[in-house]
Amino acid sequence: MHIRILEQFSRSGKHPVFLLVIAMLMIAGNKPCYAEDKVVLIAAKGSGIESISNRDIRRVFLGLKSADSDFVNKPVINLYNRELYEDFLKNVMHMTEGTYKRKIVKRIFRNGTEEIKEVKMLDELNTHLTSNIGDISFVYNDVAEKMHDIEVVKVLW
Amino acid sequence: MAEVQGKGVQKLLAVVLVFTILFICKPSLADIKLNGFGSVAIGTVVEGEEFLADYPKTGIYNNDLSLDPDTTLGLQLSSYFTDKFSLIAQLAVHGASDYDPEIDWLYLNYYLTPELSVQAGRKRLPLYYYSDYFDVGYAYYWIRPPPDVYTWQITNYNGVSLLYETALGQWDANLNLYYGSEESEDNDLLSLLFDASVDETWKNMIGIVGTMSNNWLELRLTHMHGLIDRKISGVSVINDIEQQFLGISVNFTFDSLLILSEFNNYRQPENDVEYNAYLISFGYQIGKLTPHITRSSFKQEINVLGNDEQHYTTSVGLRWDVVDNIAVKVQYDDVVDEGVIVPVKGDSSSISFAVDFVF
Structure with a gap:
């Protein structure tokens, strides 16, 4: 019509x-309209992560060790939703995708640190987090509620 | 069109083939990680005769199209024995070095605490801001870091280092202390400049590098102190001469605007040798494109020997991030060589293209 x-x-x-x-x-x-949705930091249930600052989340996603919690292990980049990933870089990492990529590459070839894991499917993210206790990632709150054995560590925005 | 110059085009093709296979099907074992990087660059001098694009490896463009001066391919192997203990090795081939494999990194790393680690072995000498990843073109927007600033003849050291990484309020901070030495027989850069075979040894190097960064600002301060031995055509001309290096970098990231700067001072007080070098660069990210403009300079104070090496470069270029791990670059460099007694390669204008990748 x-x-x-x-x-x-x-x-x-x-x-x-x-x-x-x-x-x-x-x-x-x-x-897809996600403007109203909260974005949360998630980890497997029982990870023991009680509090973590946005500043520390930024450190962890740059490949550094967490200064806030001994229970935080490794970061996982959620590429299931490209817009969410770009918003995460803007709101938490405070940099463009290009700058972020270059920072990670520098660290890999300067310090021999591991690459930061990237996942494109939510099932894969769920499985990875429950298999690697202490690893953290970011999703929309309504997505987190549908995941299995996952807890919200913090509301990011 | 001029024929592409290459010291070992067949050797390069063989290396490219191996890298292509690794790029497509990157092998991964449980505790061993393989990462690779590469820059395949081609360029030519459009005005003037020669352009010294890579000082340490003496990569020189002339009036023919050449693949050699900036082409580099490397592999890094990280083997994690435990969460705390690892071995890092990096092997690279450089067109300027006839594609012969060179070990740039080979060291053991041990985390004493989550924030403090100790390294022993062969590492990059962290004099300059881009020293550690000088060969990883993907990590910066130029085709190569500005040559006026990166005029080092010794790029590695064998020794030990301590690295402390922590958070100070809103700042990330790290402190790197190192001690070591390096011997270079028939050193590429010095042999070119002196037009004779030069053996160079940097020993008893003690250095400190401190970095502070937050969301938009990064500050880096570096200082190195050591001794030099030098032989020209087998004759000792410098023995146990003190050298000092001081450098500061201030980099800003204002959303899409990047402002990069580096200032260095090098001295041999007993020999009355001193030079200053700087770069200042502006880049702006527009989606996947990053146009940039840079001014760099090297100036050696005239001493009793009359050395007066002086040159400056204006560079404009564009980086295009084609896909996640591949970038295409084009760059125009205009060099003015004001050295009278010690001219390097004279005035020149050159253009170069590169494809940089990591995997």
């Missing part, structure tokens, strides 16, 4: 602003 309306307006060419608004609404409608 809306396609026919669009065709009608595009033929007449009288309402370009209206067309633009419709196009924007269609784009917005196809985009």
